[in-house]
Amino acid sequence: MSAKDARDYSDDKKTHPQQADGSPEGERLQKVMAAAGVASRRVSEDLIAAGRVTVNGDVVTELGRRIDPLTDLVAVDGSAVQLDTSRRYVMLNKPVGVVSSMRDEQGRPDLSRFTADFPERLFNVGRLDAETSGLLILTNDGELAHVLAHPSFGVTKTYIARVRGVVTPQTIATLTRGVELEDGPIAADKARLLERSSSAKDSLVELTLHSGRNRIVRRMMAEVGHPVIELVRRQFGPLHLGTLRVGQMRDLTKVELGQLLTISRQKDTK
Numbered sequence: 001m002s003a004k005d006a007r008d009y010s011d012d013k014k015t016h017p018q019q020a021d022g023s024p025e026g027e028r029l030q031k032v033m034a035a036a037g038v039a040s041r042r043v044s045e046d047l048i049a050a051g052r053v054t055v056n057g058d059v060v061t062e063l064g065r066r067i068d069p070l071t072d073l074v075a076v077d078g079s080a081v082q083l084d085t086s087r088r089y090v091m092l093n094k095p096v097g098v099v100s101s102m103r104d105e106q107g108r109p110d111l112s113r114f115t116a117d118f119p120e121r122l123f124n125v126g127r128l129d130a131e132t133s134g135l136l137i138l139t140n141d142g143e144l145a146h147v148l149a150h151p152s153f154g155v156t157k158t159y160i161a162r163v164r165g166v167v168t169p170q171t172i173a174t175l176t177r178g179v180e181l182e183d184g185p186i187a188a189d190k191a192r193l194l195e196r197s198s199s200a201k202d203s204l205v206e207l208t209l210h211s212g213r214n215r216i217v218r219r220m221m222a223e224v225g226h227p228v229i230e231l232v233r234r235q236f237g238p239l240h241l242g243t244l245r246v247g248q249m250r251d252l253t254k255v256e257l258g259q260l261l262t263i264s265r266q267k268d269t270k
Helices: 003-015 029-035 043-048 141-147 169-177 216-223 254-268
Strands: 053-055 075-077 079-081 087-096 122-127 133-139 157-164 178-179 183-187 190-196 204-207 226-235 250-252
Touching: 003 190, 029 043, 029 053, 029 075, 043 053, 075 169, 075 254, 079 254, 087 254, 122 216, 133 141, 169 190, 178 216, 204 216, 216 226
Parallel strands: 133 226
Antiparallel strands: 053 075, 075 079, 087 133, 087 250, 122 133, 157 204, 157 226, 178 183, 190 204
C-alpha cells in the first residue's frame, strides 16, 4: 500500500463507518461523481478540495469521504447531481396530432412511437392536448415527475399562442388579473403581446402559468374573446425548447438536469 493509499484508508475510517469485515462502507465521492458524468475523477477531486461539493447540504473537502449513492444527495456549485445512472430524462418537441399517452385506447397516434427504442420504460410528465405542440418531458423518474407536474409546486410553463382577433393591452391586463372559468378563477403569471398581423385577423401572445388544468390556455383565451388558432409550449420550468424541431427528441444536458433536480430538492425542504 502506498503512503497516499494509507492516508486515504485512514481518512475512510474516520469519515465513514466500517462494514462487518472492517472495510469502509459506501463509495468514494469522487468515484461516484465521475460515474455520474460530473467530471473525471481527478477533476472531481479538485472540485471537492475547492469546497464546491456538498453532500446532504454540507460542504465536503476531504477526498476520503464515502457516500451511499442511493440515499445521499450531492450538489456541485449548488446544482444537484443525479447519482442514479438508471434514470433517463428526455425532451420531446411533441407534434400536433399526437396524444400525451403511452397507449391510446382509441388508436390515435401516441407517445409510444417516440419511446419504443429506449431500454428504459419512459412516461410523460404532464400532458399537452393533441392539438398543442411543444416541449414535453419523458422520464422514468417518478419522484421528479411528480414535482414538475403538480401545480402546487409552482413550476411554470410558457406557451406561445396564435389567436383570432386583435389583442389589446387591456386584454393582456385581464389575463394577468384573472378570469373566471367554469372550474374556478385563473390568472396568468405573465402575459405579453408579441405581434399583431397587419390584416388585424390574428395576434401572437405569450402566456406563462403554473396551472396544470386541462386545456387552460385555450380556455383562458376563449374567455377573453380570442380563440386559439395554434398553440406551442416553449418552456417548462428552466427548460427551453430552443431549436429542437417538431418530432425530434434529445437527452437533457447535465446542466438542465441539475436545474430540474435542484428544483425538486428545494421543494422537499419546504
